[in-house]
Amino acid sequence: MPLGLIGHGLRAGRRPRRALPPEARLRPRYDVAIIGAGGHGLAAAYYLARDHGITDVAVLDKGWLGGGNTARNTTIVRSNYLTPEGVRFYDESIRLFRGLSGELDFNILYSERGHLTLAHTDAALRTMRWRAEVNKHLGVESEMVGLDELARLCPPLNLDRGARFPILGALHHKPGAIARHDAVAWGYAIAAARRGVEIHQNTEVTGILTEKGRVTGVETSRGRIACGKVLQAVAGSSSLLAAMAGFRLPIQTVPLQACVTEPLKPFLDPIVVSGSLHVYVSQSARGELVMGGPTDPYALYSQRSTLEWKEGLAAPMLALFPFLAEVRVLRQWAGLADMTPDFSPIMGLTPVQNYYIDAGWGTWGFKATPVCGKRMAETVATGKPPSPIAPFDLGRFAAFRQLGERGAASVGH
Ligand code: FAD
Ligand code: PYC
Numbered sequence: 001m002p003l004g005l006i007g008h009g010l011r012a013g014r015r016p017r018r019a020l021p022p023e024a025r026l027r028p029r030y031d032v033a034i035i036g037a038g039g040h041g042l043a044a045a046y047y048l049a050r051d052h053g054i055t056d057v058a059v060l061d062k063g064w065l066g067g068g069n070t071a072r073n074t075t076i077v078r079s080n081y082l083t084p085e086g087v088r089f090y091d092e093s094i095r096l097f098r099g100l101s102g103e104l105d106f107n108i109l110y111s112e113r114g115h116l117t118l119a120h121t122d123a124a125l126r127t128m129r130w131r132a133e134v135n136k137h138l139g140v141e142s143e144m145v146g147l148d149e150l151a152r153l154c155p156p157l158n159l160d161r162g163a164r165f166p167i168l169g170a171l172h173h174k175p176g177a178i179a180r181h182d183a184v185a186w187g188y189a190i191a192a193a194r195r196g197v198e199i200h201q202n203t204e205v206t207g208i209l210t211e212k213g214r215v216t217g218v219e220t221s222r223g224r225i226a227c228g229k230v231l232q233a234v235a236g237s238s239s240l241l242a243a244m245a246g247f248r249l250p251i252q253t254v255p256l257q258a259c260v261t262e263p264l265k266p267f268l269d270p271i272v273v274s275g276s277l278h279v280y281v282s283q284s285a286r287g288e289l290v291m292g293g294p295t296d297p298y299a300l301y302s303q304r305s306t307l308e309w310k311e312g313l314a315a316p317m318l319a320l321f322p323f324l325a326e327v328r329v330l331r332q333w334a335g336l337a338d339m340t341p342d343f344s345p346i347m348g349l350t351p352v353q354n355y356y357i358d359a360g361w362g363t364w365g366f367k368a369t370p371v372c373g374k375r376m377a378e379t380v381a382t383g384k385p386p387s388p389i390a391p392f393d394l395g396r397f398a399a400f401r402q403l404g405e406r407g408a409a410s411v412g413h
Contacts (some may be wrong), residue, residue: 003052003351006357006362007026007379008238010110012240017283019190020065020145020186020193020199021193022041022187023198023199023201024186024198024200024202026057026058026198026200026203026220026222026223026225027198027225028196028223028224028225028226028228029040029225029226029227030056030057030058030225030226031056031057031227031228031229031402032048032054032056032057032058032227032228032229032230032231032380033057033058033060033101033217033218033225033229033230033231034057034058034059034060034229034230034231034233034240034254035060035230035231035233036059036060036061036062036068036135036183036232036233036235036237037060037061037064037065037066037189037199037201037232038066038068038069038070038185038233038235039070039181039184039185039188039366039369039373040070040233040235040358040361040365040369040372040373040376041059041068041198041231041234041358042059042065042066042185042188042189042192042232042373043188043369043370043372043373043374043377044233044358044372044373044376044377044380045057045059045188045192045197045377046188046191046192046195046197046373046377047258047372047373047376047377048197048377048380048381049192049195049196049197049376050191050195050306051349051374051377051378052056052377052378052381052383053326054254054380054381055195055197056194056196056376056387057192057196057197057198058197058198058199058200058201059189059192059197059198059199059200060203060204060205060218060220060225060228061200061202061203062079062202062203062204062205062348063200063201063202063203064201064202065117065182065185065186065189065199065201065270066181066185066186066189066238067181067186068234068235068335069235069236069335069337069361069365069366069367070181070182070184070185070369071181071182071185072258072333072334072335073177073181073258073293073335073365073366074178074258074280074282075178075180075181075282075290075366076115076160076176076177076178076271076280076366077093077097077172077176077177077179077366077367078090078094078115078173078174078175078271078367078368079091079094079135079140079176079367080115080117080131080135080137080140080142080171080176080177080408081089081131081134081405081408082127082130082131082134082405082408083134083344083403083404084134084137084138084246084408085139085344085391085392085403086214086403086405086408087134088138088388089368089388089392090368090369090371090372091138091139091140091204092388093368093369093370093372094175094177094226095343096370096371096374097110097177097179097367097370098110100184100187100359100370101187101339101373104187104188104190104191105187105191106183106186106187106190106191106326107183107196108130108180108183108184109178109179109180109183109285110161110177110178110179111177111178111179111285112175112176112177113171113176113177113178113269113270113271113282114153114172114173114176114269114270114271115173115175115176115270115276116145116150116153116154116170116171116172116173116176116202116270116272116273117170117171117173117204117228117272117273117274118167118170118274118275118276119167119168119169119170119171119274119276119322120165120166120167120168120274120276120277121168121276122168122368123268124168124275124276125168125169125212125341127142127290127407128144128169128170128171129144130142130407131171131408132171132406135173138256140172140173141173141175142171142172142173142174143167143171143172143174145169145170145171145172146169146172147159147167147168147169147328148187149165149172150169150170152267152380153172153269153270154270154272156267156268156323157319157320157321158231158319158320158321158322159271159386164298164319165274165312165316165319167278169221169244173291175187175236175269176349178282178284178290180285180298181366182368184366188327188369188373188408194396200221200222203221203222204221205218205219205220205241205244206219206220206221206244207219207245207383208224208230208241208245208352208355209224209242210245210272210352210355213351213352213353214352214353214354215227215230215245215352215353215354215355216228218232222313227394228354229354229355229356230354230355231356231358231376232235232245232355232356232357232359233358233359233361233376233382235335235336235338235359235365236253236301236335236337236338236359237253237335237336238251238253238338238346238357238359239253239338242350242357242359245350245352245355246351246352247350247351247352249346249359249360249394250340250341250397251338251339251346251355251359252299252338252339253299253300253301253333253336253337253338253362254295254296254297254298254299254300254336254337254339254340255295255296255300255303255304255334255337256292256295256296256333256335256336256337256363257293257296257305257306257309257310257332257334258287258288258290258291258292258293258294258332258333259291259292259305259310259313259329259330259331259332259333260284260288260291260329260330260331261288261289261324261327261328261329261330262288262327262328262330263286263287263288264283264287264288264327265287266283266287267283268281268282268283268289269284272320273312273403273409273410273411274316274411275409275411276292277316277319277320278294278312278316278411279291279292279293279313279316279317279320279342280292280293280410280411281317281320281321281413284324288330289324289327289404291313291317292313292350292410292411293309293312293411294312294314294362294386295337295339295363295406296309297333301336302334303333303334303335303336304397305332305333305334308338309330310329310330322334337362338360338361338362339360339362340360340361340362341362341405342396342397342398342400342402342403342406343359343362343364343404343405343406343408343409344360344392344402344403344404344405345358345359345360345365345368345392345394346358346359346360346366346371346391346393346394347359347372347375347376347379347385347386347389347393348385348389348390348394349379349390349393350394354383356376356379357382357394358372358376362411363410364409364410371388372389375388375389376377376389384392393405
């Protein structure tokens with residue numbers, strides 16, 4: 001096997017395909033403009049080209065490729081949701097994630113670790129049993145585990161019954177995984193560009209052009225672009241773009257912070273989440289502990305880090321893993337979470353014809369990157385949202401068809 005691998009690497013004619021082609025000249029017209037070169041926009045561009053042969057596509061970003069929430073998230077992938085619609089949707093994403101390194105010829109370091117959601121109260125146990133039952137019914141591997149099994153799955157966890165927040169049990173979701181977020185963005189970008197998609201960085205969309213209720217183009221910091229169809233995939237800026245297009249979204253935008261410690265020898269295999277204590281942690285391939293907590297408690301467009309947040313994280317984290325007391329935090333940052341009232345995304349059509357939306361990704365959108373890209377590409381190509389995403393339409397809020405996923409959010413936001 002190692003010899004085969006070396007032979008493959010040295011084979012004549014094999015060219016490394018890791019680089020993005022040089023940026024093309026921005027043209028005055030495209031069939032499709034995608035606003036946002038995060039994982040979602042880039043994945044949609046890739047599947048538009050691969051599955052629908054639509055390659056006259058410009059992906060426009062005000063900053064750099066993958067520099068928004070895609071670069072700022074803690075990379076947790078799971079499908080242990082509460083609603084059947086949510087479970088099916090995220091499960092399809094996991095299936096796509098599993099084959100993504102091969103599909104894109106780009107190693108996204110996808111690593112299935114198992115995902116543990118700890119219960120500290122009877123109410124939490126009840127919600128987890130509910131999730132386990134819905135998951136199992138739909139063929140997703142999730143089950144309740146007691147303290148003995150928890151000790152086996154995660155030996156460093158403090159299971160002391162006399163602890164300040166004793167653990168009563170957990171929801172164990174075997175397919176829970178982490179991946180390299182920037183590799184996901186770059187993998188999709190290069191694969192899309194190879195098929196003819198143009199990616200234009202430093203190109204801010206400043207206005208949406210419409211005529212008789214139909215989109216006709218976008219105004220950008222580099223001039224006007226005419227286009228037949230537009231997909232907005234701007235995560236934390238969704239309400240701002242929707243306002244430019246002339247409609248409102250039921251979204252509140254709040255900062256979400258995270259941090260990493262110095263690298264440690266591998267000791268933590270599963271991803272550990274405590275919804276009640278509002279903290280979660282996983283250990284990256286580099287050995288860093290990637291840690292997160294609740295959203296900031298007020299709506300704000302700011303990506304600063306705060307000491308209060310770090311202090312709020314440290315106490316419960318040390319209750320779970322007391323021996324981390326001397327470990328140093330290396331970096332802390334924030335992204336912007338577009339929170340919907342039901343903690344589910346908004347995907348599909350909008351009041352503006354040919355203007356499509358991929359939004360409401362709050363704290364949960366990284367895991368949806370492949371499935372959302374694939375299904376939004378289908379929506380843009382056919383003008384009709386396919387059945388897996390149809391329930392996530394914008395119209396559900398007015399029609400009382402909310403998809404309540406608050407109980408399956410990672411931490412109590
Ligand atoms: P982004 O990556 O934000 O891309 C949107 C792009 O749009 C940006 O590059 C931005 O520059 C661009 N843009 C905005 N406005 C304009 C404009 N006017 N013109 C042109 N371009 C524009 N999700 C999970 O599933 N698991 C997790 O563990 C997880 N952890 C998280 C931790 C943190 C700290 C944060 C902040 C989020 C986390 N999330 C997680 C959520 C996840 O990061 C997002 O939902 C996801 O990255 C959204 O991807 P995107 O491609 O839609 O958006
Ligand atoms: O959706 O699993 C998740 C998650 C973890 C941290 C932020 N979001």
